[in-house]
Amino acid sequence: MTFPGGAPGGYPGQGPQQHQPGPYGPPPGGGMKLGLPTILHLVILGLGVINFFVGFADVFDGGDSYFANGSTIPAFFLLGGLFSLPAILPGDNKKPGIAPVAFSVTGMLTILFLTFSADPDVGTGTILILVFGILQGLGSVGAYLFDAGILKMPAPNPYGQPGGGFPPSGQFPAPPPQQPQPGQFGAPPGQQTTFAPQQGQFGQQPGHPGTPPGGYPQQG
Structure with missing residues (x-):
């Protein structure tokens, strides 16, 4: 006896279940990403060149x-920026250390003492090198703290969003397929399930044999 649907009792058979990958895969990789210490060293180098000019x-x-007066203040800032090159160049980056x-801090302190000990009529060069020198000095201190491990970068977010507890919108995992329970099997497509009354139910007429469950008449 053959049953429609490929399963006994006319119940539709289940095909092989395919594994659906979850939506929590690693985020797509981009180009080269610079960390905060490397960015700070880039800023130090740029400010060192600016202060020199x-x-x-x-x-x-x-x-x-400054050059006409034989001042070495611009040279201090340039050397501070050039010593940051090992942390910027590609390849196996090295920590530049304390240099x-x-x-940078020596140049910053020197221009600070010069500015506050001079007359109020400071020139444009003094104002510019004072502002850029303070930025370079503070940036060099921050880069050194990161290189020494005193300051650390925050841990990356596994989902790429603030909070880290929820996946991106619209990417929740699909619910697992429900397994059919006994007595809850659906009928095959295109067929209508009929239930025959059992013996002794729904006013069965005497003399007619009852129909057992499953809809198949009894053999005489």
Whole structure:
């Protein structure tokens, strides 16, 4: 006896279940990503070059430039930026150590003492190198703290969103397929399930044999 649907009793058979990968895969990789310490070293290098060229501006209003007066302040800032190159160049990056901090902070303190001990008529070069020098000095200290492990970067978010507890919208895992329970099997497609009354139910007429469950008449 053959049963429609490929399963005994006319119940539809279940095909092989395919494994659906979850939506929590690793985020798509992008290009080269720079960490905060590397960005700080880039800033130190850029500010060192800027401070060096600011040395061509006048120290006091209407006076000579830093290079004309033989000042070494712009050179301190340039050396502080150049010593950050090992952390910027591609490849096996090395920690530059204390050298960027030593030169940058030395230049920052020197320009601070010069500014506050001079007359109020400071020149444009002094104002610019004061602002950029403070930024370079503070940036070098922050980069050194990251290189030394005193400051650490926060742990990356596994889902790529703030909070880390919820997956992205619309990517919740699909519910597992429900397994049919006994007595809850559906009828095959295109067929209508009929239930025959059992013996002794629904006013069965005497003399007619009852129909057992499953809809098959008894054999005489």
